[in-house]
Amino acid sequence: MLITVVDLEREPLEFDLAYEPGSIEYGFDIRQLDPLAVEGRADLIVEHRGPNETIHDIRVRAVYKGRFEALCARCLDPVEYPLDGHFDLLFRPTGADGEASEHSITTSETEIGYYLRDGVLLEDVLREQVLLSLPAKTLCREDCKGLCPHCGKHLNSETCDCNETVPDPRWAALSSLRSRVKH
Ligand SMILES: [Zn+2]
Ligand SMILES: [Zn+2]
Numbered sequence: 001m002l003i004t005v006v007d008l009e010r011e012p013l014e015f016d017l018a019y020e021p022g023s024i025e026y027g028f029d030i031r032q033l034d035p036l037a038v039e040g041r042a043d044l045i046v047e048h049r050g051p052n053e054t055i056h057d058i059r060v061r062a063v064y065k066g067r068f069e070a071l072c073a074r075c076l077d078p079v080e081y082p083l084d085g086h087f088d089l090l091f092r093p094t095g096a097d098g099e100a101s102e103h104s105i106t107t108s109e110t111e112i113g114y115y116l117r118d119g120v121l122l123e124d125v126l127r128e129q130v131l132l133s134l135p136a137k138t139l140c141r142e143d144c145k146g147l148c149p150h151c152g153k154h155l156n157s158e159t160c161d162c163n164e165t166v167p168d169p170r171w172a173a174l175s176s177l178r179s180r181v182k183h
Contacts, residue, residue: 004119005056008044015040015062015122024123026130029071029138033080036066038126045090058091058120068130070138074146075154083133089125091115 003013018035026032040062047055063086069078094114113125145155150162 001122002119003042003058003060003122005044005058006118008042008058008119012044013042015042017122019123019126024127024130026068026127030131030134031069031078032130033067033069036064036126036130038062038064038122042120055092055096057093058115059089060091060120060122060125061088062086064126064129066130068134070134072140072144073137074144075140075156076147077140077154079138079140081134083130085129085133087111087125087129089113091120 001015001017007013016039018037019032020035021032024032024036040060042061043059045057045059047057049055065084066082068081068083070081071077072079089111091113092115094116096114113120141156147153148155148160148162151160153160
């Protein structure tokens, strides 16, 4: 849903939506399990910066709730994350603060964003909020042993006889080549 300045000039927007799994892409290792419930509102905030300069900001406030699944970084087992969050964000038109300060605002993580062209796409805001709420690195457990790089066995529940000193077949081929060259 695109929240536009033009629409908000008429009246504030209230929304109460449910996004089905698959309607928002989060990345290959994150899956939405349930409909994502989102309830909130958007308002237009007009900043007067001078006699002839007004800036149209879009404020979006909402609560959201949903279940997500991310893959363990070591063994790729899915780990479930119930999310229940809220946000209150202000979006300025791109360019309103000059490029340099936009960079510094983004890196300091102040809750100000920027919108391109007509307005703010609610799906983009949700994707970002969900990704911020999930851990940067998912582990099924702190001491996850991961998968054996040789046989692929899941080392949390299985053991294998591979050991790290197994020579790489490419090196074996190279050394036999060398011995043939020598003799
Ligand atoms: Zn794991
Ligand atoms: Zn193994």
